Every structure is written in C-alpha cells, then in structure tokens.
Amino acid sequence: MFSESISIALAGLKANKLRAMLTMLGIIIGVGAVIAMVSIGMGVKDKVATSIAGLGSNLLVVTPGASNAGGSRQAAGSSITLNEKDALAITQEIAGINLVAPAVTRSYQVVFGNQNWTTSIQGTTPDIQGIRDYNIEEGSFFTNQDVETRARVAVLGKTVAENLFNGGTPIGQTIRINNAPFRVVGVLEAKGESAGGNQDDTVIIPLKTAQERLMGITYIQNINVQATGTDVIYQVQDDITTLLRARHKLTATTPDDFTVRNMVAIMAAADETTSMITSLLAVVAGLSLLVGGIGIMNIMLVSVTERTREIGIRKALGARYQNILLQFLIEAIVISVTGGVLGIALGIGASYGISSIAGWKTVISSLAIVAAFAFSVFIGLFFGIYPARKAALLDPIEALRYE
Amino acid sequence: MSILLSEVTKVYQLGGERVNALAGITLSISPGEFTAIMGPSGSGKSTLMNILGCLDRPTTGSYMLDGQEVATLNDDQLAITRNKKIGFVFQSFNLLPRMSTLQNVALPMVYAGVEKKERLARAEQVLAMVGLESRMNHQPNELSGGQRQRVAIARALVNDPTIIMADEPTGNLDTKSGDEVMNIFSELNSQGRTIILVTHEPDIAEYAGRVVYVRDGLIERDEWKVR
Ligand SMILES: Nc1ncnc2c1ncn2[C@@H]1O[C@H](COP(=O)(O)OP(=O)(O)OP(=O)(O)O)[C@@H](O)[C@H]1O
Ligand SMILES: [Mg+2]
Numbered sequence: 001m002f003s004e005s006i007s008i009a010l011a012g013l014k015a016n017k018l019r020a021m022l023t024m025l026g027i028i029i030g031v032g033a034v035i036a037m038v039s040i041g042m043g044v045k046d047k048v049a050t051s052i053a054g055l056g057s058n059l060l061v062v063t064p065g066a067s068n069a070g071g072s073r074q075a076a077g078s079s080i081t082l083n084e085k086d087a088l089a090i091t092q093e094i095a096g097i098n099l100v101a102p103a104v105t106r107s108y109q110v111v112f113g114n115q116n117w118t119t120s121i122q123g124t125t126p127d128i129q130g131i132r133d134y135n136i137e138e139g140s141f142f143t144n145q146d147v148e149t150r151a152r153v154a155v156l157g158k159t160v161a162e163n164l165f166n167g168g169t170p171i172g173q174t175i176r177i178n179n180a181p182f183r184v185v186g187v188l189e190a191k192g193e194s195a196g197g198n199q200d201d202t203v204i205i206p207l208k209t210a211q212e213r214l215m216g217i218t219y220i221q222n223i224n225v226q227a228t229g230t231d232v233i234y235q236v237q238d239d240i241t242t243l244l245r246a247r248h249k250l251t252a253t254t255p256d257d258f259t260v261r262n263m264v265a266i267m268a269a270a271d272e273t274t275s276m277i278t279s280l281l282a283v284v285a286g287l288s289l290l291v292g293g294i295g296i297m298n299i300m301l302v303s304v305t306e307r308t309r310e311i312g313i314r315k316a317l318g319a320r321y322q323n324i325l326l327q328f329l330i331e332a333i334v335i336s337v338t339g340g341v342l343g344i345a346l347g348i349g350a351s352y353g354i355s356s357i358a359g360w361k362t363v364i365s366s367l368a369i370v371a372a373f374a375f376s377v378f379i380g381l382f383f384g385i386y387p388a389r390k391a392a393l394l395d396p397i398e399a400l401r402y403e
Numbered sequence: 404m405s406i407l408l409s410e411v412t413k414v415y416q417l418g419g420e421r422v423n424a425l426a427g428i429t430l431s432i433s434p435g436e437f438t439a440i441m442g443p444s445g446s447g448k449s450t451l452m453n454i455l456g457c458l459d460r461p462t463t464g465s466y467m468l469d470g471q472e473v474a475t476l477n478d479d480q481l482a483i484t485r486n487k488k489i490g491f492v493f494q495s496f497n498l499l500p501r502m503s504t505l506q507n508v509a510l511p512m513v514y515a516g517v518e519k520k521e522r523l524a525r526a527e528q529v530l531a532m533v534g535l536e537s538r539m540n541h542q543p544n545e546l547s548g549g550q551r552q553r554v555a556i557a558r559a560l561v562n563d564p565t566i567i568m569a570d571e572p573t574g575n576l577d578t579k580s581g582d583e584v585m586n587i588f589s590e591l592n593s594q595g596r597t598i599i600l601v602t603h604e605p606d607i608a609e610y611a612g613r614v615v616y617v618r619d620g621l622i623e624r625d626e627w628k629v630r
Contacts, residue, residue, distance in 0.1 A: 004513050015501050313497045316458055317558070318486020318514040320479045396458050400497065 005326035012331050016303070020335055023299045027339025027379070028346055030289030031372045035347025037285040038368035040354060041278025043361035048274050052267045054191060054199060056132045058098075058233055059263040062086075062223040062240060066255045080219040081248060081257045084207075087223045089247060094239045096232035101128040102220040104210050110203060111176040112164040119160050121177060121203050123210020124224075131226045134204075139171040139186035147206040150213055154182040158190040158200040177203065178214060230264050237262045282368070286375070292339070293379035300332050300387035311391050312399025325392040332384025333377065340376030344369055404469045404488065404565040404597060406432040406455065411464035412620075413450050424450040426620035427464070432599065434565065437592040439611035440601045447620040448601045449570055455599060456491045456568045457484045486514050490559025492569035492600075496551045498543040498558075504530065505539040508557045515562055529557045533587060549580025556587055567591055569600040573607055585610045 013020045064081040087102035103124035110117050126141050128134065134141075142153045154175065161170050170184040182205065191199040211217050225240065227233040237260050244258055304311070311324055347369070351362040413425040424447045432438055440448050453459040454466060457473060460481075466473040469488065476484065485491070498507045509526035517525070530536050533553040543551055552572060559567055567588070573581035581604075589610055592598045600611070608614050616624040 008513075011502075309497075310499055313499060314510070314514075315482065316456075316485060316491055316497070317511045318482050318562075320482045320514070323514055397453055400458075400493075 002326070005323065005330050006334075008327045009330035009334060012303070012307075012327065013334060019299060023295050024335050024339040024342070026292030026295040027289065027336050027376050028292075028343040030285065030292040031340050031343025031376050032346030032350055033285035033288050034282060034372040034375075035344060035364070035368050036350040036354065036362075037281035038278060039347070039351035039362040039364050040360060041274065041281045042363035042365050042368075043355070045271070045274035045278060046363050047361045048270045049267070052263060052270060054133075055263055056224070056226065058227040058230060059131060060225040060227060060233065060237055060240065061261045061263070062090075062225065062244070063221070063259050063261070064219075064257065065259060066257060080217075082220050082223060083218065084220055086244060086247060087220065089243060090223065090225060090240055093243055094236060096228050096236045096239075098226040098228050099127040099130045099224075100226075101125045101131050101224045102207060102222070103128065103224060104207065104215060104217065104221045106210075106215055108178045108214070110160065110164065111179075112170075112173060115164045115166070117160055117163045119157070119201050119203055121205060121210065121214065123205050123207045123214070125207050128204065128224060131224045132199075134191070135189040136186050137189040138169070139184070141186050142204075142206050147208050150209045151206055152180065152182045152209060152213070153185045153206065155186040155188060155204040156184055157188050157202040157204075159198060160201060160203055161187045177205070180213060233262060233264050237265075289372070289375060289379065292376075293336070293383040296332050296335055296380060297383035297387060299335075300328060300384055301390070303331070304328060304387045304391040307391075308394065308399050308402040311394050312396050312402065315394070315396035316400060321392045323392075324394075325388045328388035328391045329381070329384045332388065333380040336376045336380025336384075340373045343376065344373060347372070404434050405467075406430070406566070406597070406599075407465075407467040408455075408461075409465050409467075411451075411454060411461040411466060413447070413454065413459070414462045423620050425454070425461070428617075428620070428622055430615065430622060430625075432597065434597055435592070435595050436613060437588070437598045437611045438600075438613045438615060439608040440599065440615045440617060441603070441605075441608055442617035442623070444603075446617045448617055450620075451617065452568055452570045452599070452601055456489055457481045458491070482514070486511055487562055488564050488566060490556075490562070490564040490567045492552070492555050492559050492567065492572045494571040494574040496543070496548075496555045496575075498551060498554060500543060503540050503542060504535065504546070504554050507543065507554060508539075508561055511558060511562045526557075526561060529561050530554070532560070533557045547580070548576050549583055552576060552580070552584050553587065556584065560591070564596075566597040566599070569598075571601050571603065573602065573604065578606075581607065 062082065084102055087100055091097065091100045101124050103122055105120050105122050107118060108121050110119055125147055126144055129141055137158070141155055142151065146153050154177065156170055164170065164175065170187055173184050174181050175184060176182070188200065225236065227236045240260050241256065245256065248257055250257065314324060348364055351364050354360055355362040408428050408430045411425055411428045412423065415422040415424055428451060440451065442448050454461055457468070460474060468484070473481070499510070505523060505526050508530055509522040512522040512525065527536060527539060530539050533556055535550060535553055535557065538546060538550060543554065546554065569588070573584055576584065585607060588598050588600065602608055612628055614626045615622060
C-alpha cells in the first residue's frame with residue numbers, strides 16, 4: 001500500500017511540475033541557506049580560534065599604557081612605563097607562571113647581499129620560544145648568554161628567510177639589520193597567520209642587543225607571560241596587576257599605566273561572539289526554511305481543494321482514510337525531501353563558492369547538513385499533515401458534488 | 404447478497420431548514436434482481452442510491468446489507484464495502500483525468516491491494532468485456548460519452564462485486580449509446596448480479612424486472628414486471 005501511495009503521489013506531482021518545483025525552491029533555498037550560513041559562521045569561529053591559539057597557550061601580555069573601557073589600549077606601546085625589572089619581578093614574585101619573556105619590537109630593513117626586506121625585529125629572551133610555540137627548523141635559537149653578552153645573532157622567521165635567501169641556507173650567514181651586521185643562527189618553522197598578522201614575517205634577536213645596539217632604549221614594550229594553566233591564569237592576571245601597581249607606586253585612584261591582556265579571556269569572548277553569530281545566521285536561515293514549509297502547506301491546501309472531486313472519486317471506489325492521507329502526505333514529503341537534498345547540494349556549493357570568491361574560510365558542518373535535512377523532512381510532515389488530513393476526512397458525497 | 408432497508412430517513416440541515424430527502428423508506432431487494440428507481444426530480448432517488456451504495460449513511464432507520472447493519476460500520480469499513488461488494492456508476496462518469504483508461508479501470512484494485520501486474524491484466528480483460536480493449540491507453544477526454552460510461556462500468560466491475568448501482572447512467576448519453584450501456588447491464592444481470600439503477604426514462608426502465616417509484620422521499624409504487 002505504501003509503494004502505491006508513493007507512485008500515486010509522484011503522479012500527482014508530475015501533473016503539476018512547475019508548481020511542485022517552485023514550492024520545492026522554498027525548501028531548497030531554506031536548507032541551502034542554513035548550511036551555507038552555518039558554514040560561514042563555523043569558518044569565522046575556526047579562523048578566530050586558530051589565530052588566537054597561534055599566539056600561544058595560557059598567554060598573558062603586559063603592555064604599557066592604560067586600557068580604556070572598550071578594552072583597547074591607548075597609545076599602545078608608546079609609553080615607557082615598563083622595564084626589565086618589572087619582568088624580573090613578575091618572574092620572581094608571582095606564582096603559577098611558567099615562562100616570562102620581555103620584548104621590544106620595531107620595524108627595520110634587513111639586507112642580505114642584494115636582497116632586502118622590511119620586517120619587524122623582536123628583541124626578546126629565549127623563553128619566547130616556549131610561550132609563542134616557536135619551533136626551530138634549522139640551526140638553533142640564541143641563548144640567555146647571547147642576551148647577556150648582547151650578541152649580534154638573529155633567528156629568522158620563515159617568510160624573512162625565504163625572501164632574503166631564496167632557498168639558500170641562511171645559517172651562519174651575516175645579514176644587516178639597519179646596517180648593523182648579525183649572524184643568522186636559526187630559522188623558525190612556519191606558523192602562518194594569527195591575530196597579529198603573519199607570524200613568520202619576523203626576525204628575533206636577543207633583547208639587550210635590540211635595546212642597546214639597535215634601538216637605543218632602556219624600557220621594554222611588552223612582557224609575555226605564560227601561566228601554568230587556564231585554572232590559574234585569572235589569578236596570575238590579578239597578581240601581575242597588583243604587583244605592577246605597587247612597583248609603579250600608583251595610588252588607589254590612579255588608573256593602571258599598563259594593561260594585562262589575558263588571551264584565554266579574549267579567546268573565550270571571541271568564541272562566544274562567533275558562536276552567537278553562527279547561531280544567529282542559522283536561525284535566520286532556519287526562518288527561511290520555515291517560510292518554505294508554509295509554502296508547502298499553502299500549495300497542498302490549494303491542491304486538496306482543486307482535487308476535491310478526485311478525492312471523492314477515489315473514496316467512492318474504496319480508498320480509505322490512510323490511502324488519501326498517505327497520498328497527500330507523501331506529496332508534501334517528496335517536495336520537502338527532494339528540496340532538502342537539492343538544498344544540501346546548494347548549501348555545500350554556496351559554501352565553496354563563498355570561500356573561493358570572497359576568500360572567507362568556511363567549514364561545512366555535517367551536523368548542519370543532517371539537522372537541515374531532518375528539519376526539512378519534519379517540515380514536510382508538519383505542514384503536509386494538515387492538508388492531507390483535510391483531504392482524507394472529506395465526505396465522499398460532498399467531495400463528488402464539488403464543482 | 405440481500406438488501407434490506409427499513410424506515411430509512413435522510414434529513415439535510417440547510418441553514419435553519421430541515422429537508423427530509425428520505426421520509427421513511429422500507430425496501431427489500433433480493434440477489435439477482437434488476438431494479439429501476441424512478442420518480443420526479445428532487446424526490447430523493449440519488450439520496451437513496453447513495454445510501455444503498457454505502458456512500459452515505461441514513462439519518463435514522465436500518466440498512467442491512469448482506470446481513471450486516473451498515474449504520475454500525477465506520478468510514479474505513481464503508482470504504483472496504485464500496486470497494487469489494489458494490490460497483491457504482493455515475494451519471495457524469497467520474498473518471499480521473501490524466502490517467503489512461505486502463506489505469507482508471509485498475510484503480511479500485513489499487514485500494515483492494517491487488518498487485519500491479521495482476522491489476523493491469525484484469526483491467527484489460529474487463530475493458531475487453533465492454534468492447535474497449537482498443538482504447539486502453541487513451542485518456543478519458545479522448546473518448547465519447549458512451550465509451551466513457553462503458554469505461555466507468557468496467558471500473559465498477561473490476562473487483563467483481565455482486566451489486567452494481569447506477570445513478571442515471573444514461574442521463575448524459577444519446578439513445579444508441581444508452582442502449583449499448585443498458586445491454587451491458589442486462590448481460591451483467593443475466594450473470595446473476597444485482598442491478599439497481601435510477602432513471603427518468605421509461606424506455607430505460609423497460610430493461611428492469613422491477614420498478615420502484617419514489618415521490619417526496621417515500622415509495623409510491625413498487626411494480627414487478629412479468630416477462
Ligand atoms: N447535500 C444536500 N444538502 C441539502 N439538501 C440536499 C442535499 N442533497 C440533496 N438534498 C435535497 O434532498 C432532496 C432529494 O435530492 P436528490 O438528489 O436525492 O433528488 P433526485 O431524486 O436524485 O433528483 P434528480 O432526479 O434531479 O437527480 C432534494 O430536495 C435536495 O434538494
Ligand atoms: Mg439525482
């Protein structure tokens with residue numbers, strides 16, 4: 001009986017192909033939109049998460065200058081309120097810390113032979129390796145001894161190495177940074193993009209060398225701190241604030257002259273925001289699916305009215321309640337399921353299209369596909385059942401008399 | 404398969420007004436009888452046929468079909484009864500458009516749960532009985548009125564019911580086609596099937612062995628012909 005109902009329903013749809021297709025379009029667009037929107041949302045989420053994670057885990061960054069209410073720094077890095085002793089104090093006095101690396105950064109032209117490249121020069125200590133997750137691809141990192149002796153050594157980011165050496169080996173070569181000679185001791189593994197831009201476009205040199213031999217400064221521009229875990233990071237953040245306020249002799253009413261940024265907190269906030277965006281996109285797209293469902297109901301009601309006489313004839317010939325119910329319900333479900341399948345194709349296609357044309361990262365979620373498909377089947381059932389019941393409950397005599 | 408109506412009434416509620424379409428019909432029809440129902444327009448003939456054909460239920464009274472009280476059957480049981488025991492022929496044919504003649508004839512077997520192959524074979528066979536095997540792939544709108552009514556009769560016969568009911572089956576046909584249709588009914592009757600039909604035309608009623616005259620929802624006369 002079920003297979004009969006399917007073939008009767010298909011014949012019914014065939015009799016009105018254009019109408020069935022237009023109704024289906026509502027579901028195709030709805031399902032497609034849900035999948036594409038969720039893919040975009042997940043792509044944004046994924047990108048934000050990896051770029052923040054790329055900065056290093058359990059990272060706190062202390063920078064000079066107060067943060068305003070919005071959380072962004074004023075005159076970032078321009079004030080000179082942090083020095084190496086602050087970094088040392090943090091290392092010695094605060095519990096729950098793995099590594100501390102004070103740093104200075106400035107942009108310089110780097111020259112090797114007839115190649116030159118302008119990049120950001122970071123002066124820091126070897127601890128930065130552990131904090132930022134830097135791996136050495138060739139050679140080695142400089143040592144604490146190099147920092148103390150102000151050695152003229154440099155570790156190159158992948159991008160810099162490629163641009164200056166064109167595939168040749170940089171280890172042991174001498175490059176010039178702002179005209180001062182530096183010996184290359186190591187090259188970092190590629191890390192890719194992060195929240196701070198291309199992480200491979202950098203040269204790392206010992207902190208004191210940078211301060212004294214390159215930049216001529218005594219202050220530091222940021223302190224990178226790695227906490228021992230996410231469980232203590234908020235405590236460490238508070239402790240650093242208290243410590244630095246005391247060291248900088250700030251009175252209770254003076255605002256902080258530094259900012260401690262907690263990457264875990266930023267990550268959590270970003271994660272929350274992107275999740276919200278994803279759900280919002282999914283809900284809006286889901287609404288279009290609902291509208292598609294209402295379209296199905298509308299067309300099925302028209303179809304039942306139009307075919308009242310046919311229903312009367314079928315009933316007079318012995319069709320039972322379920323026969324008529326199934327016939328119309330299957331029509332609705334065929335529309336919604338076919339629409340759902342085509343919508344999945346459209347959604348996946350749109351996701352690829354968006355990522356290749358707009359350059360956005362999209363992550364196609366199998367959960368979104370399953371959910372959108374299940375939802376479309378449900379919509380077919382939900383919006384099909386009322387018209388189908390209406391048809392199945394028709395009185396045969398009245399239906400036959402219908403003009 | 405006997406038919407026994409006693410004190411059957413049918414009341415329609417039209418707004419505040421009550422229409423007594425049937426005012427108390429008592430009628431018994433034995434298996435194998437050929438009965439014509441006649442009467443003026445609006446006298447309740449179609450209403451009576453619909454009740455006899457299990458398309459409708461009486462307001463009061465009892466309808467025993469084959470020893471079974473129809474009033475106690477639910478909608479699905481009525482549908483099964485219509486499907487298996489009764490073949491119904493309408494004045495306006497009531498064939499499904501966009502379906503071939505063969506599919507139309509096979510339709511009652513769909514609801515009887517007969518397999519597709521068997522359905523089509525049997526439908527073809529029955530179409531041959533009404534002389535339309537050459538038209539089995541035509542759609543109803545490609546047939547003449549007389550041919551359509553023969554298709555409708557084939558459809559009524561396809562589940563091999565013992566009772567055939569027809570409400571003015573020749574009402575939309577010319578005399579020649581009407582005679583063809585009536586010859587089929589006579590033939591079916593001679594095979595032992597019970598035939599009940601409504602007509603306005605005395606010529607058509609001539610084919611029947613019994614004529615029941617209805618007026619104002621009541622049986623006025625009930626005549627057996629002696630052949
Ligand atoms: N669905 C209905 N609602 C209200 N009244 C109805 C309905 N069906 C029939 N009637 C009334 O019942 C009475 C009998 O109608 P019926 O159709 O049985 O007459 P009939 O004898 O078949 O007439 P005709 O020869 O014109 O076909 C009429 O007065 C009609 O108006
Ligand atoms: Mg009538």
